[in-house]
Amino acid sequence: MESSIERGGLRLQPSRARGSGLLLPGESRRQVKRFGSGIVAALFGLFLFASGQGGRAQTDCLACHSDATLQDALGHSVGVDGQKFNASVHGALGCNACHTDVTGYPHPDKIAPVDCKTCHADQANDLKSSVHADSKEHPCTSCHGNAHEIFTKSDARSAVYPLNVPKTCGQCHSNNGMAGKHGLPSVYPNYIDSIHGFALSKEGLLVAANCQSCHGSHKILSHNDPRSPTFKANVPKTCGACHAKIDDDYESGIHGKAIAAGNMAAPVCTDCHTAHAILQPTESAFRMQSTPICGNCHKDKFSTYRDTFHSQLGSLGGYVETARCWDCHGAHHVLPTSDPDSPVNKANLVKTCGRCHAGANLSFVQYQPHANARDRKLNPALYFVRLFMNLLLASVLTFFLIHTILWLIRQRYNQLRNRANGGQKNV
Amino acid sequence: MSDLVQSVPTEVQDVQIDAPKERYFRRFTREQRYLHAVLFTTFLGLAATGLPMRFSESFWARKFAAGVGGFGAILFFHKFCALVLTIAFLIHVKDIFTRGIVNREKGIFWGSTSMVANWKDVKDMFGHMRWFLGLGPKPQFERYAYWEKFDYWAVFWGMIVIGFSGYAMWFAPFFAHFLPGWALNAVLVIHSEEGLLAILFIFSIHFVNTHLRPDSFPMDMVVFTGVESEEEFKHKRPLEYDRMVKEGKIESRLGEKAPTWLVNFTRVAGYTAIAIGLTLLVLTLSAYFRE
Numbered sequence: 001m002e003s004s005i006e007r008g009g010l011r012l013q014p015s016r017a018r019g020s021g022l023l024l025p026g027e028s029r030r031q032v033k034r035f036g037s038g039i040v041a042a043l044f045g046l047f048l049f050a051s052g053q054g055g056r057a058q059t060d061c062l063a064c065h066s067d068a069t070l071q072d073a074l075g076h077s078v079g080v081d082g083q084k085f086n087a088s089v090h091g092a093l094g095c096n097a098c099h100t101d102v103t104g105y106p107h108p109d110k111i112a113p114v115d116c117k118t119c120h121a122d123q124a125n126d127l128k129s130s131v132h133a134d135s136k137e138h139p140c141t142s143c144h145g146n147a148h149e150i151f152t153k154s155d156a157r158s159a160v161y162p163l164n165v166p167k168t169c170g171q172c173h174s175n176n177g178m179a180g181k182h183g184l185p186s187v188y189p190n191y192i193d194s195i196h197g198f199a200l201s202k203e204g205l206l207v208a209a210n211c212q213s214c215h216g217s218h219k220i221l222s223h224n225d226p227r228s229p230t231f232k233a234n235v236p237k238t239c240g241a242c243h244a245k246i247d248d249d250y251e252s253g254i255h256g257k258a259i260a261a262g263n264m265a266a267p268v269c270t271d272c273h274t275a276h277a278i279l280q281p282t283e284s285a286f287r288m289q290s291t292p293i294c295g296n297c298h299k300d301k302f303s304t305y306r307d308t309f310h311s312q313l314g315s316l317g318g319y320v321e322t323a324r325c326w327d328c329h330g331a332h333h334v335l336p337t338s339d340p341d342s343p344v345n346k347a348n349l350v351k352t353c354g355r356c357h358a359g360a361n362l363s364f365v366q367y368q369p370h371a372n373a374r375d376r377k378l379n380p381a382l383y384f385v386r387l388f389m390n391l392l393l394a395s396v397l398t399f400f401l402i403h404t405i406l407w408l409i410r411q412r413y414n415q416l417r418n419r420a421n422g423g424q425k426n427v
Numbered sequence: 428m429s430d431l432v433q434s435v436p437t438e439v440q441d442v443q444i445d446a447p448k449e450r451y452f453r454r455f456t457r458e459q460r461y462l463h464a465v466l467f468t469t470f471l472g473l474a475a476t477g478l479p480m481r482f483s484e485s486f487w488a489r490k491f492a493a494g495v496g497g498f499g500a501i502l503f504f505h506k507f508c509a510l511v512l513t514i515a516f517l518i519h520v521k522d523i524f525t526r527g528i529v530n531r532e533k534g535i536f537w538g539s540t541s542m543v544a545n546w547k548d549v550k551d552m553f554g555h556m557r558w559f560l561g562l563g564p565k566p567q568f569e570r571y572a573y574w575e576k577f578d579y580w581a582v583f584w585g586m587i588v589i590g591f592s593g594y595a596m597w598f599a600p601f602f603a604h605f606l607p608g609w610a611l612n613a614v615l616v617i618h619s620e621e622g623l624l625a626i627l628f629i630f631s632i633h634f635v636n637t638h639l640r641p642d643s644f645p646m647d648m649v650v651f652t653g654v655e656s657e658e659e660f661k662h663k664r665p666l667e668y669d670r671m672v673k674e675g676k677i678e679s680r681l682g683e684k685a686p687t688w689l690v691n692f693t694r695v696a697g698y699t700a701i702a703i704g705l706t707l708l709v710l711t712l713s714a715y716f717r718e
Contacts, residue, residue, distance in 0.1 A: 366608020
C-alpha cells in the first residue's frame with residue numbers, strides 16, 4: 001500500500017509537467033506532489049488515460065516502471081527514470097509510441113523489441129549498409145545510450161554530443177573493447193592523446209575532429225570501400241573539410257596529383273600524420289618519427305640523408321631543429337625539383353637553406369644534402385675523399401695493431417724469462 | 428702528447444747524489460704535463476660527444492644524448508671541448524715557434540731530442556720489429572722513440588684535419604666563400620673518419636703502447652708526475668741516459684720523487700681516462716661493425 005502511494009506521488013510530476021503540455025516551475029511541482037495521494041493520483045491518471053493524451057501511457061506505465069529495480073522474467077532491468085525520460089528528446093511521446101504492442105494493462109510478459117526504424121528509417125537504412133549492420137551487436141542504444149534517456153546531439157547530455165563521441169565509440173574501439181574481437185585495433189587511446197583528442201578533451205573544442213567527423217555516423221564504411229570518407233583517395237577531402245588550405249596545397253602538390261591520377265602508392269594525409277595518433281607537427285615526437293615515413297618510399301634519398309649531419313643531429317632526439325624532409329621540400333605542396341616554385345629548385349636554395357643557415361650564399365647551397373660518398377659517378381670528389389680516409393684508417397690501424405700485438409708478446413716473454421732467471425721486471 | 432724538445436729544467440735540484448735511495452729524473456715540464464692533461468680531457472669529451480653523433484642510430488647514442496641533456500647539450504659540449512683544445516694547440520704551436528725560431532733553441536727541429544723523424548727512427552722501427560720476432564737485438568732509444576713521434580704527429584695532423592673540418596662545418600656559410608661546394612660535403616666525411624681513426628688509435632694503440640704494455644703496466648706515470656726512476660730511464664731510453672751522462676748533464680735532470688697525493692690523484696684520473704676510453708672503444712667497435 002505504501003509503495004503504491006509512493007508511485008502515485010511520483011508519477012504525477014512528469015505526467016503533469018510534460019503530458020499536459022505545461023511546464024510547471026519546481027515550486028508548483030512540489031505543491032502538486034504534496035497534494036498527491038494514491039486516490040487523487042489514480043483518478044487524475046484515469047482522466048488523462050481517457051483524454052487520449054501522450055502522457056497518459058507514461059503515467060500509467062511509470063506506476064510500475066519507475067521502480068529502478070524492476071526486472072523482467074529474464075532479469076533485464078525494466079525500470080525507467082521518468083524525470084530523465086521526460087526531459088529526453090522522446091519525452092513528449094507516450095510509451096506505446098515505441099512499445100506498440102502494449103495497449104493496456106496487464107500487458108503480455110514478452111514485449112516486442114522497439115524498432116527505431118519505424119520513425120528513423122533513413123538512419124536505419126544507413127546503418128544497415130555500414131560496418132555496424134549487425135543490429136544485435138550494434139543496437140541504436142550502443143551509441144545513443146539508454147533508450148529512455150536519449151538527447152539531441154547538440155545536447156551536452158547526449159552520448160553523441162561532439163565532446164562525448166570519442167568516449168562512446170571508445171567503449172568498443174579501445175583496449176579490450178569489443179572491436180578487438182573483430183581484429184580491429186584499439187584506436188581510442190591513440191585518438192585521445194592526439195592533437196584532435198587534446199583539443200576536444202582539454203579545450204572542449206566542439207569543432208575538433210571527433211570519430212564521426214571523419215568516419216560519419218550511421219553509414220560508417222570500411223576504409224577499403226571506395227565510398228568511405230576514410231578510403232585512401234578520399235582522405236584528403238575528408239581532412240580538407242576542416243583543413244581547406246592544406247588540402248589545396250596538397251592537391252596541387254606532386255602527391256595529391258598522383259593520388260588524383262589513381263596512383264595509390266602516393267601518400268595521403270594519414271600516411272604521414274597517421275589516422276588517430278595525430279601529433280602537432282612541430283612537436284619533437286612528430287619530427288622524430290616522420291622522416292622514416294618519407295623513407296618508406298624514397299629509400300635512396302633517405303639512405304643518403306642518413307649520411308648527413310642533418311640526420312646525425314636529428315636522430316639523437318632532444319635537438320630537433322635540424323632539417324627533415326619537409327623543411328626543405330615542403331610538407332603539403334611538394335613539387336619536383338625542376339618546378340620553379342619548389343623550395344629546392346636551384347633558384348630558391350639560398351632562401352630555403354637560409355631559413356636555418358644565416359648567411360647562406362650561392363656557394364654554400366652547392367652543398368648536397370643527398371650526396372652519396374659511395375657513388376663514384378655521382379659524387380667523384382666525395383668518393384675519393386672517403387676512399388682516402390678509409391685507406392688511411394685501415395692502414396694505420398692494421399700496421400699498429402700487428403706492431404702492438406707482437407710487441408706485447410715479445411715483452412711479456414722477456415719479462416717471464418727474466419723473472420725465471422731471478423731478474424727484475426725491467427732488464 | 429709530449430713536446431718537440433727535451434725539457435731542460437732551469438734550476439738544478441739540490442739532491443744528495445750519494446744517497447742510497449732511488450733517484451728520479453725529469454722527463455716532462457709542468458707545462459707539458461698540463462698540456463697532456465688538457466689534451467686527454469678534451470679529447471675524451473670530444474670523443475664522448477662526437478661518437479653519439481657519428482653513430483647516431485646505435486642503441487646507446489640516443490640514451491647517451493638524453494643523459495647529457497639532449498642533442499643540444501652534446502653539441503654544446505663538443506664545441507666547448509673543441510675550443511679549449513684549439514687554444515691548447517695554439518699555445519703549443521706558439522711555444523714551439525718561440526723556442527725554435529725566435530730563441531733559436533737547439534734540438535727543436537732536428538737532432539736526437541727533436542720530435543721530427545730521422546733516419547734512426549726508420550732503422551729503429553724495423554729493428555724493433557725484428558726484435559719482436561726474435562731476429563735481432565732490441566734497438567736502443569733516444570729521448571723520443573719512433574712510436575712516440577708517430578703519436579705526436581698523428582695528433583698534430585689530426586688537430587689540423589679534424590679542427591679545420593670541424594670549424595668548416597661550424598661556420599659553413601663563412602667557409603663556403605672560399606671552399607668549393609663539394610668540400611662542404613667532404614668535411615663531414617673527413618671529420619668523422621679522422622675522428623674515428625683518432626679514437627680507435629688512442630683508445631687501443633696509444634693506451635697499450637704507452638700505458639698497458641708490460642714495461643709500463645698498468646700506467647706510465649711519467650706524463651702525470653713528470654719524473655721517472657733512474658731504472659726506468661735507463662731501461663726505456665738508454666741512449667738518452669748515456670748521452671746525458673757523457674755530456675755531464677745528467678745531474679741537471681735530477682728531480683724529486685712525486686708526492687704521494689700527486690701520484691694517487693693522477694692515477695685515479697689516468698685510470699678513469701683509460702676506463703672511459705676503453706668503454707668508448709667497445710661502443711665504437713660494436714656500432715661500427717653493426718653498421
